[in-house]
Amino acid sequence: MRKADIEVFSDFTCPWCYITTGRMHSAIQGLPSDVQVEVFWRPLSLDAATAASAIDHEGARRFLNAIGAAEGVDFAFDRINGVPDTFDAHRVVWLAARDGQPAEVVADLVDRIYRAHFSEGRDIGNRTTLAELAGEAGLDAARTAKQLAGPDGKIEVRGLGRRAGDLGVEAPPFLLINNIVGVRGSRSIATLREKIEGGSWFGIRRRQRAA
Secondary structure (H helix, E strand, C coil): CEEEEEEEEECCCCHHHHHHHHHHHHHHHCCCCCEEEEEEEEECCCCHHHHHHHHHCHHHHHHHHHHHHHHCCCCCHHHCCCCCCCHHHHHHHHHHHHCCCCHHHHHHHHHHHHHHHHCCCCCCCCHHHHHHHHHHCCCCHHHHHHHHHCCCCHHHHHHHHHHHHHHCCCCCCEEEECCCEEEECCCCHHHHHHHHHHHHHHHCCCCCCCC
16 A cells, blocks of 8 residues: 655635645546545745735736636636635634544535635635635534634744745745645646656555564
């Protein structure tokens, strides 16, 4: 059995992170059955000016709309009002994982936050909105609201935010497989599958010999 621990460095205001997240899930589905994958979500804030350029530049909008249409991502840039602070959005994801939510629930939560921002124009910097989104993804909305109102996860998420700097990663999206294989920028599904499968050999688990 091979294991691929994938750290996903991304931000919810980054359109290429949204696209890459979908491609990564598709790549994982196409892996051999002996590759076990675990995904870890890492915050990597996108510069506000860079995020705004995708919203304001007509050429960038047209290009992203074309990519999104081909991959099932509905970009509605006209609905987006500014660039929100995504710190609490990353906290919600971290809290869900910390509380033992299944990987598929956490993945659904991540997708729900992206979709709220890019397709629905909802304010993902607002804690009430984030609690609602958590509920829509199958979590306890009231519990999420209570967690966000307190300090839970703040120190930990700030610490995870420093990891990208320690690795020399300057911009999202970035995938790190088994702490060895790095994938910068948005790549095709085929390339991601190749990188993840190749990186999985560094996480090979040898069978225990019978006593």
